[in-house]
Amino acid sequence: MKLPRRAFLRLATRAAALPAVSRIAWAQGYPARPITFNVPFAAGGPSDAMARVMGERMRGALGQPILIENVVGAAGSIGVGRVAHAPPDGYTVSVGHWSTHVVNGAIYDLNYDLLKDLVPVVRLPSNPQLIVSKKNVPAANLKELIAWLKANESRTAAGNAGAGSASHIAEIYFQNITGTRFTLVPYRGTGPALNDLVAGQIDLILDQASNSMAQVRAGTIKAYAVTAKTRLPSLPEIPTVDEAGAPGLYISVWYGLWVPKGTPKDVIAKLGDAAIAAMADPKVQTRMADFGLEMPPPEQQTPEALGALQKAEIEKWWPIIKAASIKAE
Numbered sequence: 001m002k003l004p005r006r007a008f009l010r011l012a013t014r015a016a017a018l019p020a021v022s023r024i025a026w027a028q029g030y031p032a033r034p035i036t037f038n039v040p041f042a043a044g045g046p047s048d049a050m051a052r053v054m055g056e057r058m059r060g061a062l063g064q065p066i067l068i069e070n071v072v073g074a075a076g077s078i079g080v081g082r083v084a085h086a087p088p089d090g091y092t093v094s095v096g097h098w099s100t101h102v103v104n105g106a107i108y109d110l111n112y113d114l115l116k117d118l119v120p121v122v123r124l125p126s127n128p129q130l131i132v133s134k135k136n137v138p139a140a141n142l143k144e145l146i147a148w149l150k151a152n153e154s155r156t157a158a159g160n161a162g163a164g165s166a167s168h169i170a171e172i173y174f175q176n177i178t179g180t181r182f183t184l185v186p187y188r189g190t191g192p193a194l195n196d197l198v199a200g201q202i203d204l205i206l207d208q209a210s211n212s213m214a215q216v217r218a219g220t221i222k223a224y225a226v227t228a229k230t231r232l233p234s235l236p237e238i239p240t241v242d243e244a245g246a247p248g249l250y251i252s253v254w255y256g257l258w259v260p261k262g263t264p265k266d267v268i269a270k271l272g273d274a275a276i277a278a279m280a281d282p283k284v285q286t287r288m289a290d291f292g293l294e295m296p297p298p299e300q301q302t303p304e305a306l307g308a309l310q311k312a313e314i315e316k317w318w319p320i321i322k323a324a325s326i327k328a329e
């Protein structure tokens with residue numbers, strides 16, 4: 001992976017060598033062609049859905065189509081690397097979240113630096129996870145689910161989006177809190193994992209609410225608890241982990257957009273403004289809220305706020321994850 005890095009540096013140097021006036025003129029003409037949103041997980045999953053909802057609405061403000069590219073593998077670290085090594089011109093944007101832009105740095109030997117090679121654009125909505133099982137698990141609540149998992153220890157399996165993904169970290173955390181053991185099955189995203197849960201191929205997922213909510217409502221899978229201190233307004237019948245029997249299992253998966261380091265400030269501002277306008281759209285707000293996604297407060301919708309959150313989460317989670325000795329696939 002040395003070549004892309006060198007190519008990236010060459011491009012960054014060339015961009016920096018442009019006279020200031022032509023850089024400003026160039027940024028003013030942005031975007032002059034379609035923008036690619038790099039989604040590091042499979043189509044049909046929660047990251048993909050976030051990119052599509054935002055991209056669809058941002059297209060109007062930017063006047064250019066937003067193309068979605070799913071670059072999957074290694075819990076999103078391959079896709080994020082693609083953006084870290086892309087030209088810093090605003091045409092390749094990383095759609096990521098808590099696990100891709102925080103957790104992966106503690107697990108993988110990345111050939112990029114999450115804080116130095118990418119710059120934050122804007123914070124996007126966040127959601128907790130739901131503890132969901134296939135429909136025919138004979139448990140009426142979380143305590144019964146835990147008892148069932150213990151009784152069937154060698155026969156149960158949970159799907160996740162790969163070592164270090166939000167679902168994977170949550171499943172390990174859940175095993176530690178509840179004393180359960182089950183097989184962890186990696187997928188290229190929780191979209192395909194959810195399909196297998198509905199089909200009964202796996203037993204469990206700790207899945208982002210935005211992904212499994214529709215299936216829970218349709219009754220095709222069962223939900224036992226939400227990984228937050230408070231219940232979800234859009235699914236108020238589901239108890240919190242504290243109420244249900246996995247106390248303290250709080251995980252909030254917050255999303256954001258990042259671009260390669262060296263991207264002109266005006267370009268970052270255009271992208272950020274388009275995302276902020278999308279989040280202010282009542283139709284987008286209703287759609288997100290319906291799926292358990294919470295908008296960041298307006299004062300948090302800045303590149304600085306996303307950068308500060310990412311740094312604070314790295315400080316909080318890297319020691320926890322390193323202590324748990326979670327290994328890359």
Ligand code: ASP
Pocket residue numbers: 041042045046047048097099160161165166167168188189190191208
């Ligand atoms: N972000 C999800 C996870 O980490 C996977 C996905 O978006 O498909 O579990």
